[in-house]
Amino acid sequence: MQQLLNGIFIGSIYALFAIGFTLVFGILDRLNLAHPAVFAASAFVGIELVERGGLSLWAALPIVFVFGAVLGLLIERLAFRPLKGRADAHFAGLISSIALAGMVIALLQWRYGPDTRRFPAGSFPDTRYEVAGAQVTLVQVVILGVSLALMVGLTYMVTRSRLGRGMRAVAENPTAARVLGVNVDRITAVTFAISSALGAVAGVLFAINVNTAQLGMGSAIELKGLAVIIVGGMGSLPGALIGGLVLGLAEVFAVQYIGSSWRDVIAFGLLFVILLLRPQGLLGARKVREV
Amino acid sequence: MRTKLTTVAAATAATVILASCGSGDGDGGGDAAAERTGEGTGDSCTIEGAVPIGAVLSLTGAAASYGESQQRGLELAAEQLAEKGGVTYDLTIEDDQTDPRQGITLFDQFVSQDVSLIIGPTLSNAAVQADPIAQEAGVPVLGISNTAAGVTEIGDYIFRNSLTESAVIPQTIAKATEEYGLENVVVMYSNDDAFTESGYEAFADALEDEGVEVAEEIRFSKSDTDFRALLTQAQESDPDALVVSALIEAAIPLVTQARELGIDVPIIGGNGFNNPRLMADAGDAAEGVVVGAAWNSSSDNPENQAFLKDFEAKYDARPDQFAAQAYAGLMLVDQAVRANCSADREDIKAALGELEDIPTVLGEFSIDENRDAVHPAVVQVVQDGAFAVLE
Numbered sequence: 001m002q003q004l005l006n007g008i009f010i011g012s013i014y015a016l017f018a019i020g021f022t023l024v025f026g027i028l029d030r031l032n033l034a035h036p037a038v039f040a041a042s043a044f045v046g047i048e049l050v051e052r053g054g055l056s057l058w059a060a061l062p063i064v065f066v067f068g069a070v071l072g073l074l075i076e077r078l079a080f081r082p083l084k085g086r087a088d089a090h091f092a093g094l095i096s097s098i099a100l101a102g103m104v105i106a107l108l109q110w111r112y113g114p115d116t117r118r119f120p121a122g123s124f125p126d127t128r129y130e131v132a133g134a135q136v137t138l139v140q141v142v143i144l145g146v147s148l149a150l151m152v153g154l155t156y157m158v159t160r161s162r163l164g165r166g167m168r169a170v171a172e173n174p175t176a177a178r179v180l181g182v183n184v185d186r187i188t189a190v191t192f193a194i195s196s197a198l199g200a201v202a203g204v205l206f207a208i209n210v211n212t213a214q215l216g217m218g219s220a221i222e223l224k225g226l227a228v229i230i231v232g233g234m235g236s237l238p239g240a241l242i243g244g245l246v247l248g249l250a251e252v253f254a255v256q257y258i259g260s261s262w263r264d265v266i267a268f269g270l271l272f273v274i275l276l277l278r279p280q281g282l283l284g285a286r287k288v289r290e291v
Numbered sequence: 292m293r294t295k296l297t298t299v300a301a302a303t304a305a306t307v308i309l310a311s312c313g314s315g316d317g318d319g320g321g322d323a324a325a326e327r328t329g330e331g332t333g334d335s336c337t338i339e340g341a342v343p344i345g346a347v348l349s350l351t352g353a354a355a356s357y358g359e360s361q362q363r364g365l366e367l368a369a370e371q372l373a374e375k376g377g378v379t380y381d382l383t384i385e386d387d388q389t390d391p392r393q394g395i396t397l398f399d400q401f402v403s404q405d406v407s408l409i410i411g412p413t414l415s416n417a418a419v420q421a422d423p424i425a426q427e428a429g430v431p432v433l434g435i436s437n438t439a440a441g442v443t444e445i446g447d448y449i450f451r452n453s454l455t456e457s458a459v460i461p462q463t464i465a466k467a468t469e470e471y472g473l474e475n476v477v478v479m480y481s482n483d484d485a486f487t488e489s490g491y492e493a494f495a496d497a498l499e500d501e502g503v504e505v506a507e508e509i510r511f512s513k514s515d516t517d518f519r520a521l522l523t524q525a526q527e528s529d530p531d532a533l534v535v536s537a538l539i540e541a542a543i544p545l546v547t548q549a550r551e552l553g554i555d556v557p558i559i560g561g562n563g564f565n566n567p568r569l570m571a572d573a574g575d576a577a578e579g580v581v582v583g584a585a586w587n588s589s590s591d592n593p594e595n596q597a598f599l600k601d602f603e604a605k606y607d608a609r610p611d612q613f614a615a616q617a618y619a620g621l622m623l624v625d626q627a628v629r630a631n632c633s634a635d636r637e638d639i640k641a642a643l644g645e646l647e648d649i650p651t652v653l654g655e656f657s658i659d660e661n662r663d664a665v666h667p668a669v670v671q672v673v674q675d676g677a678f679a680v681l682e
Contacts, residue, residue: 002526003520006520113355114351114355115355128553135553137551209517210516211543211572212516212540212544251520252520255520256520256524260509260511260521
């Protein structure tokens with residue numbers, strides 16, 4: 001039972017990270033490799049807000065959300081928009097976003113130094129609950145709640161709202177969308193902003209969950225995020241959610257039943273098997289090129 | 292620089308040899324030592340030029356918190372030795388960024404700069420890769436924090452003043468077994484680091500010697516931060532204690548999460564736990580962590596008391612073991628230089644090997660026939676947010 005909960009908590013953070021990732025990757029068909037840097041940067045900024053600004057954790061979260069959105073706009077403006085006219089815009093953007101990620105991490109190191117940083121002791125309540133013999137902290141419940149709320153909200157927005165329709169139109173065919181009067185640049189920028197804001201919240205929640213923020217925390221989760229969106233099905237938001245939970249649970253149960261040394265082998269092996277059986281991912285639609 | 296060297300070389304023949312030595316010809320040290328030997332012995336020894344010492348520390352990256360302490364310890368020692376006079380040291384500290392490859396580059400650099408001795412590197416896994424370079428070039432190395440087995444086996448130029456894990460851990464386990472009546476423990480360690488792996492082996496041997504049963508061994512990566520799944524697994528064996536070999540970066544979240552899951556048995560850590568940041572960052576969760584250490588911060592020997600006072604005066608912070616070992620390291624180098632009143636590499640090497648019963652902040656210090664440190668260890672437990680001697 002405890003392991004099940006452990007898996008769900010870590011899985012929900014993977015999912016939150018992956019949803020931000022998949023929004024840009026799946027919908028705009030751009031791989032934004034600065035996403036992990038946003039993840040790390042927001043964790044550090046969140047800690048600074050709590051530590052220096054004296055804000056409570058709950059007040060810091062919305063600020064970090066906005067911070068992430070601004071970073072997202074910057075990433076789009078600096079790393080993607082100048083290159084969008086190029087024939088190889090996808091690869092060019094991918095590479096320029098790696099460069100931007102490197103700069104963000106270097107700035108973080110300059111500002112905060114190389115040390116691991118943590119929230120000051122006592123910055124979140126250590127209320128604990130016992131659920132069927134398993135220990136759950138209030139913080140973990142909040143992490144799960146925030147993750148689920150953001151995911152549900154986002155899915156609703158993409159499928160129902162005008163903005164979401166715009167996103168899907170741009171994803172389908174940017175030129176046609178432009179002809180129909182959709183402001184493609186604006187939609188693209190907003191998508192990046194939302195994506196990064198989610199990555200930012202994921203970063204803070206991750207830092208809270210393990211009470212550790214390191215410069216390399218983004219790259220540690222990057223691969224898992226990519227695996228999750230591919231398994232979940234490219235661009236599918238519920239797919240990313242399920243993929244995240246599957247990965248979290250796979251890791252936990254690999255430890256439980258096989259041995260801690262095998263965790264990554266089992267977890268990634270399982271993802272591999274899923275892809276062999278369902279190449280389009282759990283909830284992905286098979287792309288059919290129509291003439 | 293090149294033109295300057297050439298001019299000087301034209302002036303004196305002796306410096307020609309020095310210059311050639313500077314280009315990497317390590318075995319010419321004996322001749323180049325004209326400026327490196329002085330008059331007198333022991334305290335009266337006077338050497339004209341400053342003795343060049345290189346230090347390779349991890350000032351950034353995963354081991355930065357150790358490296359920073361070491362830097363402070365070394366700089367304090369250098370400052371005090373400069374005040375004492377007679378022999379002065381030109382201490383150059385370089386950062387290996389917690390990357391063994393960078394450590395190799397820096398060792399090469401120091402060897403070619405003709406330093407008398409190299410201090411460091413911070414981590415054992417960097418030491419096993421970089422020390423052979425100094426060994427081959429005939430430059431003595433003094434490790435000030437390498438605790439993994441096998442480091443001094445690299446060669447006869449490699450020394451250390453840090454007690455090995457295999458010297459500290461049996462004392463830790465014996466003491467903890469006696470205090471807590473351990474019968475059944477879970478061992479956790481990160482298996483991708485030379486230091487924590489050799490710590491694990493020392494723990495395993497010590498537990499076997501004490502007749503403590505190991506219910507389960509759990510491995511993780513040194514970069515892991517979420518240990519809940521592993522700890523839940525450990526909890527199922529209902530152990531009397533957790534025995535953990537990990538670096539401080541992993542130790543803090545591990546301890547915090549263990550307490551969160553309701554594991555309130557003692558957590559016995561290796562040398563990596565021996566860091567005040569454990570209490571600063573893990574807070575109440577750190578209570579009950581047991582760590583063997585090479586340095587007893589509350590020891591009342593006069594060297595230690597003076598060190599505590601001077602360190603606090605200079606940095607406005609309390610020293611940790613890494614600072615103490617670094618400080619003792621440079622002081623021991625000074626002893627070795629003064630013994631023959633020579634900063635020649637061969638002379639330092641010979642003198643280091645003969646250090647015996649030197650009073651230091653670590654207690655009475657000797658170097659044994661394997662070039663390892665011999666001095667008393669201490670077993671500590673975290674109580675009310677500070678290390679207290681376990682007794």
